[in-house]
Amino acid sequence: MDVKPSIFKLHPSAxxxxxxxxxxxxxxxxxxxxxxxxxxxxxxxxNSKSEILFFSSQPSIEYNLIEKDLWQLDPxxxxxxxxxxxxxxxxxxYPQNKKNQLxxxxxxxxxxxxxxxxxSRFEEKRVVYSFALTSLEESIQKHFHQNALRLTQIGQFxxxxxxxxxxMWDIEHCRKRESSYLKLVINNEVNHVEAN
Amino acid sequence: MTKNKYKAFSNRxxxxxxxxxxxxxxxxxxxxxQKLAQFSLASEQICRRYIRxxxxxxxxxxxxxxxxxxxxxxWLLFGExxxxxxxxxxxxxxxxxxxYILKRSHHLYREETGNTDDYADFVLELIQNIREIDTSKDxxxxxxxxxxxxxxxxxxxxxxxxx
Numbered sequence: 001m002d003v004k005p006s007i008f009k010l011h012p013s014a015x016x017x018x019x020x021x022x023x024x025x026x027x028x029x030x031x032x033x034x035x036x037x038x039x040x041x042x043x044x045x046x047n048s049k050s051e052i053l054f055f056s057s058q059p060s061i062e063y064n065l066i067e068k069d070l071w072q073l074d075p076x077x078x079x080x081x082x083x084x085x086x087x088x089x090x091x092x093x094y095p096q097n098k099k100n101q102l103x104x105x106x107x108x109x110x111x112x113x114x115x116x117x118x119x120s121r122f123e124e125k126r127v128v129y130s131f132a133l134t135s136l137e138e139s140i141q142k143h144f145h146q147n148a149l150r151l152t153q154i155g156q157f158x159x160x161x162x163x164x165x166x167x168m169w170d171i172e173h174c175r176k177r178e179s180s181y182l183k184l185v186i187n188n189e190v191n192h193v194e195a196n
Numbered sequence: 197m198t199k200n201k202y203k204a205f206s207n208r209x210x211x212x213x214x215x216x217x218x219x220x221x222x223x224x225x226x227x228x229x230q231k232l233a234q235f236s237l238a239s240e241q242i243c244r245r246y247i248r249x250x251x252x253x254x255x256x257x258x259x260x261x262x263x264x265x266x267x268x269x270x271w272l273l274f275g276e277x278x279x280x281x282x283x284x285x286x287x288x289x290x291x292x293x294x295x296y297i298l299k300r301s302h303h304l305y306r307e308e309t310g311n312t313d314d315y316a317d318f319v320l321e322l323i324q325n326i327r328e329i330d331t332s333k334d335x336x337x338x339x340x341x342x343x344x345x346x347x348x349x350x351x352x353x354x355x356x357x358x359x
Contacts, residue, residue: 022343023350026318034244037224060328063339067331109328140224165353 007079008046011053013170015066018059021166028161029057032154036147037140040112040132043159044077045125047172052077055162064105073102076117076128087148090115090132107132114141118152122159129155206249208275212265235264251317297322297340304347318347 011017029041042056052071054062065071075081075093091114094103107115115132131151133144144151163171213219213227220228225247232243236257245251252273253261262269297319322343326336 016342019339019342019346021346021350022322023318023346026321027350030245031241034241034248034250037248058325060325063325063329063331067329135224137224143224165350 008050008052008077010066010071011047011051014051014053015063017053017170018056018063021055021162022059024165025055025057025059025162028158031161032158033057035154036131036144036151037133037135038131038144038151038154039134040110040115040130041155041158042130043155043162044128044130045122045159045171046077046082046127047125049172053171055159058110061106061110065102068101068105070102070105074106076119076130081117082119082126082128085119087116087118087151089145090117093117110134114144116145116148116151118148118155120152120155122156123163127155127159131155202246202252203249204275205252205273206247208272209246209261212267212272216265232261236261293323293326293336293340294319297344300341301344301347304344304351 013020032041033039040056040058040061042054042058042062044052044054046052056062062071065074071077075088081088081093090103090107090112093115094100094107096103106112110132111134112132113134113136115130117128117130120127120129129152131144133141135141209232210225210227213232218228218231219226220230223229227247229240229243229247232238232246233240236243236253237260238246238253238257242251242253246253258269258273262272265272301319302315322340326340329336329339
């Protein structure tokens with residue numbers, strides 16, 4: 001995997017959003033953690049401005065990756081990985097290497113034994129679902145790696161829940177559109193007002 | 197999201213379920229979650245958390261589970277292991293941080309789901325995240341404030357949706 005910096009930019013509120021919806025994200029992710037023995041789930045969204053933001057069951061991971069500028073080196077957010085549209089194990093994405101700080105903050109610091117990252121799409125946006133386990137059981141790890149499709153569905157389920165609560169202007173980093181109104185005027189009288 | 201805090205309990209529960217024949221070959225832990233949900237009168241979701249050691253049932257559920265599995269509730273909860281807190285390998289919690297979080301959040305966090313462990317889990321998981329973040333004290337303070345604020349903004353949105 002190449003280690004050039006990502007072509008995407010960081011969403012200006014990426015770090016803040018890891019915790020500003022903490023209560024919601026906790027509820028959403030707790031509903032699915034445990035399925036396939038997963039201990040970690042993170043969803044990365046790339047908005048229409050090519051800005052990246054994260055929602056995570058362990059937000060300290062992404063916070064540290066941003067704080068240390070390591071997110072740019074994460075192959076999960078590179079065009080090469082996204083364009084090939086296939087799941088990739090963490091053994092491939094984050095090879096074992098004493099100097100691999102990215103692997104340390106993402107995997108080793110939390111005792112994750114393995115992980116899987118899956119590029120996908122959600123409502124025309126590019127998304128990346130990342131999952132990890134702490135289990136050392138071979139059968140559990142095998143079962144996990146063989147169910148990328150089901151894991152993608154779990155990711156979609158969570159993202160749907162999240163998007164039901166977080167306004168799109170937060171994701172797109174634009175000003176909230178002021179509501180405008182249509183008035184129906186008949187014989188100089190306003191008969192009906194409707195929000196646009 | 198608290199990791200395996202109650203691992204000893206979950207190990208005893210798994211052993212006993214297997215011994216009583218409540219096995220599901222396709223399940224990663226070999227346990228039939230549906231059976232556990234049936235006799236504990238808990239949801240399958242929370243039963244998964246019991247099996248993973250992420251949650252502990254309340255006393256009523258412990259009694260039901262223990263009764264069905266024909267073991268003592270006390271053994272199921274505590275086993276015969278040394279529960280001396282001084283021997284625990286868990287990391288120490290920064291008391292100032294804990295105090296701040298509890299002071300700012302306790303009046304905001306209402307019992308929404310009926311799971312009385314939820315508030316305690318919220319605080320402990322937040323502390324766990326805070327402990328792992330490598331940044332300045334000022335930034336940590338901001339993170340705590342954001343997370344606490346998310347409680348009330350979440351409740352407001354839920355309230356609006358319910359109307």
